[in-house]
Amino acid sequence: MGLIITGLAFAVVVGAWLWLRPSPRERRINKLHTDAFANGLKLRYESLPDMSNEGRVREAKKPFTFFNREFKEKQAWPSYTLLRTQGESSKYLPVGWYLQQGEKLDRDVIEQHLFAKLAQLPEEVVAVTQWPLGIGIAIDERRELEIEQIKQWLDIIQWN
Numbered sequence: 001m002g003l004i005i006t007g008l009a010f011a012v013v014v015g016a017w018l019w020l021r022p023s024p025r026e027r028r029i030n031k032l033h034t035d036a037f038a039n040g041l042k043l044r045y046e047s048l049p050d051m052s053n054e055g056r057v058r059e060a061k062k063p064f065t066f067f068n069r070e071f072k073e074k075q076a077w078p079s080y081t082l083l084r085t086q087g088e089s090s091k092y093l094p095v096g097w098y099l100q101q102g103e104k105l106d107r108d109v110i111e112q113h114l115f116a117k118l119a120q121l122p123e124e125v126v127a128v129t130q131w132p133l134g135i136g137i138a139i140d141e142r143r144e145l146e147i148e149q150i151k152q153w154l155d156i157i158q159w160n
Contacts, residue, residue, distance in 0.1 A: 028144065033065075035147035041154075042068045044136065048100060048127060052086050064127055068136035069154050077159040078102065078109060079131040082118070094118045100127075113159060120156050124149075128157055135159070 022030065033043055043065055050060040080102030082093070090099040092110040097118050118128070124145060127138035137153055139145060 025142075029141050032141070032145065032147060032150075036067050036150070039147055039151065040069075041147075041150070042070055042134075044068055046138075048081070048083060048138075064138035065141060066127070066129060066136040066138045067150050067154070068129075068134050069158070070134035074132045075159065077130060077132065081127065081129040082114075084123075084126045117157050121153060125153055130157070130159065 036043060045063060045065055047061045047063050050062040081100045082090075082102075083098045083100045084096055085098040086096075087098070089095050089097055092107050092115070093099060094115055121128070121137075124140050124143050125137050126140050129136045129138075135154060135158055137150065137157065139150065139153075
């Protein structure tokens, strides 16, 4: 009887320890976030509309982690947030991109600065944001990515 109680107590302790331990996916994401901080990027968590076919029908929201590059001086560029969509794209944007919010994004701005840049971004980039003090991208964290890839994608979208 004592052996059963000891075994049960041991199983409870080991089970609790295994339950609290981060999964391989959580460890990978944590490493990516740590690497982002080490490379001078800031993280911002935001809930935005789910632009998948099912998400649009249900009017669902999804949490996103934005990897942001912030600047010390205010830049003279427009503010916007673009989301990757499975539905209809916004006017003048490449197929698969939707203007969630933005100011001063007329046809000339999009054609001169955004169209080619957005076309270069891979499917892993699910949102792009820009404001006078920085730029940022949200990625699909289910995929295995390195911080160098994220920095390259930030270089692509940076306003010149």
